[in-house]
Amino acid sequence: MSEKMITFKIDGVEIKAKVGQTIMQAADEAGVYIPRLCYLKDLTPHGSCRVCTVKVNGRCQTACTEPAVDGAEVENKTEEIEGIRRDIVDMLFVEGNHFCMFCEKSGNCELQAEAYRLSICAPKFPYLFPARDLDGTHPDIFIDRNRCILCGRCVNASRDVDGKTVFEFVGRGSEKKVAVNADANLGDTNMAITDKAADVCPVGAIIKKRVGFAVPVGKRIYDEKPIGSDIEAKS
Amino acid sequence: MSDSLQQKIQEICQSSNNDRVRMMDIVQGVQKELGCVSSEAMSIIAKATKSHHVEVESVVSFYSFLSKEQKGKTVIRLCNDTVDRMKGCEKVAEALSSELGIGFSETTADGKITLEYTPCIGMCDQAPAALINDVVAPSLTVEKVKEIVQNLKKDADPSKLSLGIGDGNNVDSLVRSAVKNNILKTGDVIFTDNESGKGLENALALKPEEVVEAVKVSKLRGRGGAGFPTGLKWQFTRSAEGKEKFVICNADEGEPGTFKDRVLLTEKFDLLFEGMTIAGYAIGAATGILYLRGEYVYLKKFLEAKLQERRDQGLLGDSIKGKDGFNFDIRIQSGSGAYICGEESALISSCEGLRGDPKTRPPFPAQKGYLASPTSVNNVETLCSATRILEKGSDWFLSIGSRESSGTKVLSISGYCKNPGIYEVPFGTKVFDLLKEVGAEDAKAVLVAGPSGQFIAPNEFSRVICFSDLGTGGAIIVFGPKCDLLKAVHEYMEFFVEESCGYCTPCRVGNVLLKKKLEEIMEGNGQPADLDYLQSLGESVKKSSRCGLGQTSPNPILTTLKNFKPLYEALVKVSEDGMQPTFDIRAALGDAEQAAERKSVLYTD
Ligand SMILES: Cc1cc2nc3c(=O)[nH]c(=O)nc-3n(C[C@H](O)[C@H](O)[C@H](O)COP(=O)(O)O)c2cc1C
Ligand code: SF4
Ligand code: SF4
Numbered sequence A: 001m002s003e004k005m006i007t008f009k010i011d012g013v014e015i016k017a018k019v020g021q022t023i024m025q026a027a028d029e030a031g032v033y034i035p036r037l038c039y040l041k042d043l044t045p046h047g048s049c050r051v052c053t054v055k056v057n058g059r060c061q062t063a064c065t066e067p068a069v070d071g072a073e074v075e076n077k078t079e080e081i082e083g084i085r086r087d088i089v090d091m092l093f094v095e096g097n098h099f100c101m102f103c104e105k106s107g108n109c110e111l112q113a114e115a116y117r118l119s120i121c122a123p124k125f126p127y128l129f130p131a132r133d134l135d136g137t138h139p140d141i142f143i144d145r146n147r148c149i150l151c152g153r154c155v156n157a158s159r160d161v162d163g164k165t166v167f168e169f170v171g172r173g174s175e176k177k178v179a180v181n182a183d184a185n186l187g188d189t190n191m192a193i194t195d196k197a198a199d200v201c202p203v204g205a206i207i208k209k210r211v212g213f214a215v216p217v218g219k220r221i222y223d224e225k226p227i228g229s230d231i232e233a234k235s
Numbered sequence B: 001m002s003d004s005l006q007q008k009i010q011e012i013c014q015s016s017n018n019d020r021v022r023m024m025d026i027v028q029g030v031q032k033e034l035g036c037v038s039s040e041a042m043s044i045i046a047k048a049t050k051s052h053h054v055e056v057e058s059v060v061s062f063y064s065f066l067s068k069e070q071k072g073k074t075v076i077r078l079c080n081d082t083v084d085r086m087k088g089c090e091k092v093a094e095a096l097s098s099e100l101g102i103g104f105s106e107t108t109a110d111g112k113i114t115l116e117y118t119p120c121i122g123m124c125d126q127a128p129a130a131l132i133n134d135v136v137a138p139s140l141t142v143e144k145v146k147e148i149v150q151n152l153k154k155d156a157d158p159s160k161l162s163l164g165i166g167d168g169n170n171v172d173s174l175v176r177s178a179v180k181n182n183i184l185k186t187g188d189v190i191f192t193d194n195e196s197g198k199g200l201e202n203a204l205a206l207k208p209e210e211v212v213e214a215v216k217v218s219k220l221r222g223r224g225g226a227g228f229p230t231g232l233k234w235q236f237t238r239s240a241e242g243k244e245k246f247v248i249c250n251a252d253e254g255e256p257g258t259f260k261d262r263v264l265l266t267e268k269f270d271l272l273f274e275g276m277t278i279a280g281y282a283i284g285a286a287t288g289i290l291y292l293r294g295e296y297v298y299l300k301k302f303l304e305a306k307l308q309e310r311r312d313q314g315l316l317g318d319s320i321k322g323k324d325g326f327n328f329d330i331r332i333q334s335g336s337g338a339y340i341c342g343e344e345s346a347l348i349s350s351c352e353g354l355r356g357d358p359k360t361r362p363p364f365p366a367q368k369g370y371l372a373s374p375t376s377v378n379n380v381e382t383l384c385s386a387t388r389i390l391e392k393g394s395d396w397f398l399s400i401g402s403r404e405s406s407g408t409k410v411l412s413i414s415g416y417c418k419n420p421g422i423y424e425v426p427f428g429t430k431v432f433d434l435l436k437e438v439g440a441e442d443a444k445a446v447l448v449a450g451p452s453g454q455f456i457a458p459n460e461f462s463r464v465i466c467f468s469d470l471g472t473g474g475a476i477i478v479f480g481p482k483c484d485l486l487k488a489v490h491e492y493m494e495f496f497v498e499e500s501c502g503y504c505t506p507c508r509v510g511n512v513l514l515k516k517k518l519e520e521i522m523e524g525n526g527q528p529a530d531l532d533y534l535q536s537l538g539e540s541v542k543k544s545s546r547c548g549l550g551q552t553s554p555n556p557i558l559t560t561l562k563n564f565k566p567l568y569e570a571l572v573k574v575s576e577d578g579m580q581p582t583f584d585i586r587a588a589l590g591d592a593e594q595a596a597e598r599k600s601v602l603y604t605d
């Protein structure tokens, strides 16, 4: 092997990494799953959801952006870290309007899957019930901002992969939301169903029309196995 | 939109070379000209700068001084910071509202005047204060605002208002402001006579790495709040790879209760510009940027003139002071109302013409900052101190202050005290000595370092201002015996909710949840367990947030929970009926009772 390798530990288990890899990349290759929501393999990691928070030598960092360094001690599945992750996933639920029982993404939804993995049955925080808008103007794609968790995947995918910048965030703080590159409507943009941006939403906020129930509930990705099982199968 | 307006917008873009990096200047220019940056204007800007409509909207919607909706020709922004509220801002607000016949966030029917609230504008020593467009109106009273409104109705130009005249350079024809400096205690480093130009001269006689070394030896640490060793930051920036390097001075001064940089910019601009030049020489930068908060734009013309004077004297530009190959110049970038832009990587985003989102670290600004080049971001006071270190030597600097905290700290002290203003003190000064000096010996609480710092109680007033005990960017806010501390805590949480950039989950949502729970408790609907909820949620937010804002925003709650717990305990109570106190069973049954046309027999009134 020509590449320089380093070694660090996650929860006491030794992990090998290439120089320059993030903790998340190294963990994925080693079959250790670190929960995540905004990270997606082919997009630039940007550390916005904070679900992948780990402790590196005693300090909280996000595994998706933090480079692995030789000799580091990383805490992943500790009570403290899982508590923080539960809080964050809870926050994402109460911040939006998530009616899982009749959402067509149910079972394929990464937010829901992370919640189950973290044994969350009901959020402990009060619902904020924000008023959010829908956009059905595009012939093939539908936006339901009620379910948006502001992960930024669509923004990055459209800008960096599709080269279109169909999406960008507007507003700040709790007013922040996903906007489209038009006066108001997705239908007035050059978004196409074949865009990467149409495929990356972890929740049911950007969905393709007319295919929602092609796979019945009960047979969907996370109905079968918890999220992260594919990665853990590598270990 | 008329052709002439379209052309005007194109000209504004053109004057920034249609460069999207200068987006802030462009949208500020358009806002000033049109009173908004409308969707149509965004399209024109996007076309001229080869960016996208949604990217322009993304920037405009981020900053509170920019808006898509039409604002009045004159915008009155009344500061509603906690200190202003102590000083009667609520009465002034009522008077403004009734004189104008509109509420806050509204515009008069003739479209002339908009009334808004704004967080701390750096005038806590002369509160209540407001911004009228770029003009600062300090020390407001009910009578004064009545007069102001009457005059504005006659002539919309706020620069024609007679608001009084300040002191020092505030009387300069390029400033002409009613702002007062209130320098109440001078010290050995900043507010003292110095030999102008000597620091730069000494620096240029050294090799750049020797300048870095001198600053390292002096143990100078950042005065902006985080206290990072300045010499080390310069060294990292110097040794980082990059064709170009940048020095940025952080004059965003947004921490509520801080106003010392305002006075440094007014009176000590020479120390500052000299410090930036020294930093440029030390790290190998040719460009400096002064990021001036939007609230201080009233100083911009004056500072630009001072920069020009330096150019004329050969202190900026090519071959400075005859030193071959040392070229350095400074430009001013103004902000547009966003506290987060004080965070160094958010500040860099803003300088690049983007939303003020902090950047992912690593890489740190010293490695990849402005336009991905190595950048040193330093606070105004830090750079002023660096000049003095080069002028008088590291040993001289080390002899001032305490052992690990060399030099002095310029403090902005306000709130419940007889003499609010600027105090330069050596590190190692005790809180109660400060309180004696400002005339607030009966203080009930002191907020050190602003809301992102800590509330301390009288039993801790023997603690000292220094990096190893009470570190501070300079805000000291005093609370008197009659102050309602929890009300202040709530106002500060509102501030953080308002100012969070929204990039990361814990800060964007967590602060809203903290504020809501605090409200429940303050309304008498809290239970003892809610205090644990606040503690645990606050800790989660601190630990998992992406930048310093979220990592400190729960502090008003957490430090009062620690040091003033009885205030909370007096409000929470164990529920007698076993229900959550916030749950009103009678109200919840209302609809059902009406439908059933009878009252519940179990849950009676
Ligand atoms: C939310 C937030 C706001 C900040 N505001 C300021 C500010 O207004 N001025 C400042 O100098 N530093 C501010 N800082 C600190 C800067 O990030 C940075 O540490 C500082 O500019 C570095 O300069 P120094 O080392 O000279 O202090 C802020 C930090 C955070 C997290
Ligand atoms: S629409 Fe989907 S992909 Fe885009 S930010 Fe929202 S949740 Fe993420
Ligand atoms: S902590 Fe707050 S201000 Fe900082 S990145 Fe997160 S949301 Fe933005």
Ligand code: FES
Residues within 6 Å of the ligand: A035, A036, A037, A038, A039, A046, A047, A048, A049, A050, A051, A052, A053, A062, A063, A064, A065
């Ligand atoms: S997955 Fe790392 S922050 Fe979102």
